[in-house]
Amino acid sequence: MAEKMKLSLNVNGQARTLDVWPMARLLDVIREDLHLTGTKEGCGEGECGACSVILDGKLVNSCLIPAVQAEGGELCTIEGVASEEQLHLVQESFLHCGGAQCGICTPGMVMAAVDLLHRCPQPDEAQIRDGLAGNLCRCTGYVKIVDSVADAAERALQVAKESRS
Amino acid sequence: MKGQAPSCTVHTPASLVGALEILFAEKGTWRPLAGGTDLMVPFAAGTLPFTRFLNLWGLDELRGIEISPENISLGALTTYADVRSHSLLRAEFPNLVQSARVTGAMAIQNRGTLAGNIANGSPAADTPPSLLAYGAEVQLQSLAGSRWVPYESFHTDYKQTVMLPEELITRIRLPRTTGDTFHFFRKVGTRKAQAISKVCLAAYARAEEGRVAEFRLGMGSVAPVPLRALTTEMLIQGQRLEALDDHSIAEAKQALLEDIRPIDDIRSTASYRRKVSANVLGQLLEAMIERFKRPQIRA
Amino acid sequence: MNPSLHIGHSRIRKEGRAKVTGAAQYTDDVCMSGMLYGATVRSRVARGILKGIEFGEGIPWDEFIIVTAKDVTGDLYVALIEQDQPFLALDRINHPEEPVVLLAHEDRYLLEKARAAVRLIIEPLPPLFDLEESLACREVIWGSDNSFKDILIEQGDVDSVWGAATHIVQGEYKTGAQEQLYIEPNGAIAVAKAEEGVTVWGSLQCPYYVHKALKHLFNLPDEKVRVIQMETGGGFGGKEDYPSLIAGHAALLSLKSGGRPVKIVYDREEDMVATTKRHPSRTRIRSAFDAEGQLLALDIDFALDGGAYLTLTPVVLSRGAIHAGGPYRCPNTRIRARAVATNTPPHGAFRGFGAPQSLFAIERHMNVAAAEMGMDPIALRKQNLLKMGDSTATGQIIKEAIDLPGLLDRALEKLDYTAKQESCRVHNASSSPIKRGVGFASFMHGCGFTGAGESYLASVAGVEGREDGKIHVLAAATEMGQGANTILSQVVAEVLKVPLEYVEVARPDTALVPDSGPTVASRTTMVVGKLVQEAAIGLRQILLQAGFLSEPYAGEAFSNAVKQYLAKNGHLKAYSQYSTPPQIVWDDQNYKGDAYTTFAWACYATEVAVDTRTFEVQVEDFVALQEVGRVLNPTLAEGQIEGGVAQGIGYGLSEQVVWNEGRMANGQMTNYIMATSMDLPRIRVYFEESPYPLGPGGAKGIGELPMDGSAPALLNAIQDALATVTPREIPLTPERLMELVESSNG
Incomplete structure (x- = not known):
């Protein structure tokens, strides 16, 4: 048996230190050690995107990252997307446009959408479909998810306009 | 939980030399680990026959894209996302950019590396055809020094390469296209x-x-x-x-x-x-x- | 102007906020104190006799809870239709994923090591993997003749027609297995104690199926078994019968551990390989037409591969058989339907439940027939589509004023079919390697249980007034993404004329909610919705009669009335039980009569582009037009259709289960190919609303319909694009299409 490591990272704005196996999957650290169960396991092989989180500003599959590589990192999970009371624009759009059905892909899908809009604030439909291509959804046929992201982008533009005027 | 994390040791070297030292000292026992996108799949399925991993992800010496009049040289840890967004690569090596774009999706492209893609030796990897078309060369480094290997002779058989157990891929070089x-x-x-x-x-x-x-x-x-x-x-x-x-x-x-x-x-x-x-x-x-x-x- | 308060409005999903924030609790999100993890050791041999179990070295076996068939004190066999599937194999192995040994430990890593260290000694017997070989009884592997069910539907006199027919067209069509691929794998947590009984929390569609299975497994009375549905990440039929096994396994381990909670959650591969998939099928159709294209006779031989145990196969076969004639009027019809055993894991429920298989065959056949007769497939269908007063193959008289030719016209119009077909012709005459084509399918889906199913079930649902003035819906209907929570709330809030926030759906928990039947068969909105609607009317009546409420009232007055009533009487509940409408008559012996109380009707049309260099098919456009009664919540209804079409496109083109010795060889999401966001077009959904008088707010069932028509529409379009090939088998992968093109080139 190998030894556990002290893993220090920032999780949704809070500094955390944990004892973990260095080769434990970041996904398991998030779900079992941090008890943040909004991040889901759908396939365990980087295919479905249900475990998507943002690590050091980049969208990643947490099932493919060994804990050791999160050392010193800045991690944002679905629990860190909304503030206390206020949903993120993307979450609001998913609610209003019907982007969530069974909900199991939704946290990962929201993370991918947040990441996409960060990189590309006004995406066209092709860019949205590319940005979400790593997140499989079995319920929606993606139509309402694509609409949700487009809606969030549109509302972000409105918010920006209003704050300027 | 088929991947037996409790049985695994990870060494995170502070420098490239540190990495090469441990590879040299304990030849063949350390499995290099870069972005993890290939390796973690068999690991999680419990089918990876390694328990000691050399974590290269933090080695910034293996990053960076350098341009000279003759070549463009890509650090081993260049990710697909790095490739996708690089303007000179887009202009001169569109195939490589295309192959990075179609590897997995964004989350994979943020972690998967060029060196990892070729070191694993999968015949189905997406960047190798582009690297072959561009006449790429691969720099292999060990404590004894470094050598440049034409990428076309890098793979010897299914998942077999010319790399020695004490070597790491440090850079991949493409002759500029004009x-x-x-x-x-x-x-x-x-x-x-x-x-x-x-x-x-x-x-x-x-x-x-x-x-x-x-x-x-x-x-x-x-x-x-x-x-x-x-x-x-x-x-x-x-x-x-x-x-x-x-x-x-x-x-x-x-x-x-x-x-x-x-x-x-x-x-x-x-x-x-x-x-x-x-x-x-x-x-x-x-x-x-x-x-x-x-x-x-x-x- | 919509005069309804809630019906017909796109209300936000009740549990939506919990889902978009990640707060929703799925089975694997629950961790109980002292909890053990459970794992299943499986046979890996397709057929044989279990001779022994060896526990390998290097594992502290004394730390493990170990369960085998010998530990079962109640009924070893899962209580469903027939009791033939064991929870754990005793001596006979009938498929490669047969559960044999259960292990539990608190360390998940060690548990996996242990699972790999168990060795089963199995003496192999000759297995049977092929449907035709099973039909021919090359080996008898189940019962006396491998047959799970044999159905004959007859109308008129088929054999009298062949001589007089102008055209006789024959064809054979095949469909493959399909994996449900809900993104949340199966899982359950159980606590079982000798004195107190069994409680299970799980990802499941049918709490009372699991309840029944556990009662038999542990030989317990109703009240000692409790099943609670957790948030469920998709089902599509895949969490209809298999959760009974997982719940039983977790409970057996818990009981043996002395009552510690035991969680079993499958990883993706175990879920894909071991649990049920859609039944593979083979359909032979012989059809006779007169000179004008009027259908004179249909002789259909429909066969399903049921896998190793009977499970739900007879009812899947039944629905498939009844839908086999399609939405057509045919005076002489014979449908022979058989389901047989093979040594693969049992096939089971998947959205559509037999209908996608037989409708694929008939909808391809209509195009094949049109081509053979030199007729336009649109004209051929229009001549034969059912209308009011016609009868279906079971002799069910269509009593609704349906206009299927009109539905077809409007779907084609939405696609711009005629213009597209013309531009495809022009394009295809060029040297372009991309060939384009258009196609469509007309079809229907029977709503609710088949035949007398609903009257046997006699479902009960209710509503309850709560101390906070809110109303809770009491039903075993499970939310698994389809929107049951929201729809049932809308129906109740509409009746009570209160804001939607006043109504909540109680978590399906067999200790708290009545048995409103399984959440299957497109029955939740239409059947359970009707029951909660009636119950809500009853509850309002109670308040009115008791004088706490007088009409007209506002929402707040209603909620005050509830509080006052409760303060006085202690409880406020109203229930309603299903009874079959008097005009609905079904003869289960002879398969005659009203197979369904109503049907949803549809026509789907699509345009495809086929790359003749790579044989890849791109779906360029897809129109889904349907008549499903009144649409209660447009956003949710569209979502159902869009998702169903996406699954139908996968069924038709890419979702291939690769079999190796009875075992799925591509049990990874990497290798079983469902669509990503890049692969699908923007699916265009249209509803024609014609309120159904017996449904709540005029609604029919909707969930399964979109699974039925997509695959044949696509293949019809591919045939239109390539002209020289006649595809008859799905999934039509690029590899299969290449073979077809090569063989047609000679």
Whole structure:
């Protein structure tokens, strides 16, 4: 048996230190050690995107990252997307446009959408479909998810306009 | 939880030299770990026969894209996302950019690295055909020094490479493309994203004085290793442009069947791979002929 | 102007906020104190006799809870239709994923090591994997003749027609297995104690199926078994019968551990390989037409591969058989339907439940027939589509004023079919390697249980007034993404004329909610919705009669009335029980009569582009037009159709289960190919609303319909694009299409 490591990272704005196996999957650290169960396991092989989180500003599959590589990192999970009371624009759009059905892909899908809009604030439909291509959804046929992201982008533009005027 | 994390040791070296030292001292016992996108899959499935991992992710010495008049040199840990967003690569090596775009999807592209992609030796990897088409060279480094290996001779057999146990890939170098060039990349995958190639084909050609002065064709998923289709290349290379016609395309498609050795697997069939390789080669050559009808020389 | 308060409005999903924030609790998100993890050791041999179990070295076996068939004190066999599937194999192995040994430990890593260290000694017997070989009884592997069910539907006199027919067209069609591929794998947590009984929390569609299975397994009375549905990440039929096994396994381990909670959650591969998939099928159709294209006779031989145990196969076969004639009028019909055993894991429920298989065959056949007769497939269908007063193959008289030719016209119009077909012709005459084509399919889906199913079930649902003045819906209907929570709330809030926030759906928990039947068969909105609607009317009546409420009232007055009533009487509940409408008559012996109380009707049309270099098919456009009664919540209804079409496109083109010795060889999401966002077009959904008088707010069932028509529409379009090939088998992968093209080229 190998030894556990002290893993220090920032999780949704809070500094955390944990004892973990260095080769434990970041996904398991998030779900079992941090008890943040909004991040889901759908396939365990980087295919479905249900475990998507943002690590050091980049969208990643947490099932493919060994804990050791999160050392010193800045991690944002679905629990860190909304503030206390206020949903993120993307979450609001998913609610209003019907982007969530069974909900199991939704946290990962929201993370991918947040990441996409960060990189590309006004995406066209092709860019949205590319940005979400790593997140499989079995319920929606993606139509309402694509609409949700487009809606969030549109509302972000409105918010920006209003704050300027 | 099939991946036995409690049985595994990870060493995170502070420097490249530190990494090379441990590889040298305990030869063959440490498995290099870069972005993890390939390695973590068999690890989690409990089928990876390694328990000691050398974590290279933090080695910034292995990052960075350097440009000289002759070459562009990519650090081993260059990710697909880095490739996608690099303007010079987009201009001069569009096949490589394309192959990075079609590898997995964004989350994979943020972690997967070029060196990892080739070191694992999967014949279905997406960047190797492009690297072959561009005549890439791979820098292998050990404590004893470094050597440059032409990428076309890097893979020796299914998941086997020329790397010694004490070596790491440090950089990948591509000769700059200039002149009247043609680039072609096509991945025929199981779907449009998050797909493994069934056939992958990348070509680079340069026309000069009415001839095909250079022609390289890299292929994936059609043999135990990513390969250059040398028989086919020989038919095209050196040809006068006006001599290239439907007949030469038919000959080339025939020759390609000599170059490749596809198999049946759970993703496709050997006969499909043969047929589609030949058809896509046809598409490629038609596009090349069309393209070279009017010279376009990049400044 | 919509005069309804809630019906017909796109209300936000009730549990939506919990889902978009990640707060929703799925089975694997629950961790209980002292909890053990459970794992299943499986046979890996397709057929044989279990001779022994060896526990390998290097594992502290004394730390493990170990369960085998010998530990079962109640009924070893899962209580469903027939009791033939064991929870754990005793001596006979009938498929490669047969559960044999259960292990539990608190360390998940060690548990996996242990699972790999168990060795089963199995003496192999000759297995049977092929449907035709099973039909021919090359080996007898189940019962006396491998047959799970044999159905004959007859109308008129088929054999009298062949001589007089102008055209006789025959064809054979095949469909493959399909994996449900809900993104949340199966899982359950159980606490079982000898004195107190069994409680299970799980990802499941049918709490009362699991309840029944556990009662038999542990030989317990109703009240000692409790099943609670957790948030469920998709089901599509795949969490209809298999959760009974997982719940039983977790409970057996818990009981043996002395009552510690035991969690079993499958990883993706175990879920894909071991649990149920859609039944593979083979359909032979012989059809006779007169000179004008009027259908004179249909002789259909429909066969399903049921896998190793009977499970739900007879009812899947039944629905498939009844839908086999399609939405057509045919005076002489014979449908022979058989389901047989093979040594693969049992096939089970998947959205559509037999209908996608037989409708694929008939909808391809209509195009094949049109081509053979030199007729336009649109004209051929229009001549034969059912209308009011016609009868279906079971003799069910269509009593609704349906206009199927009109539905077809409007779907084609939405696609711009005629213009597209013309532009495809022009395009295809060019040298382009991309060939384009258009196609469509007309079809229907019977709503609710087949035949007398609903009257046997006699479902009960209710509503309850709560101390906070809110109303809770009491039903075993499970939310698994389809929107049951929201729809049932809308129906109740509409009746009570209160804001939607006043209504909540109680978590399906067999200790708290009545048995409103399984959440299957497109029955939740239409059947359970009707029951809660009636119950809500009853509850309002109670308040009115008791004088706490007088009409007209506002929402707040209603909620005050509830509080006052409760303060006085202690409880406020109203229930309603299903009774079959008097005009609905079904003869289960002879398969005659009203197979369904109503049908949803549809026509789907699509345009495809086929790359003749790679044989890849791109779906360029897809129109889904349907008549499903009144649409209660447009956003949710569209979502159902869009998702169903996406699954149907996968069924038709890419979702191939690769079999190796009875075992799925491509049990990874990497290798079983469902669509990503890049692969699908923007699916265009249209509803024609014609309120159904017996449904709540005029609604029919909707969930399964979109699974039925997509695959044949696509293949019809591919045939239109390529002209020289006649595809008859799905999934039509690029590899299969290449073979077809090559063989048609000679």
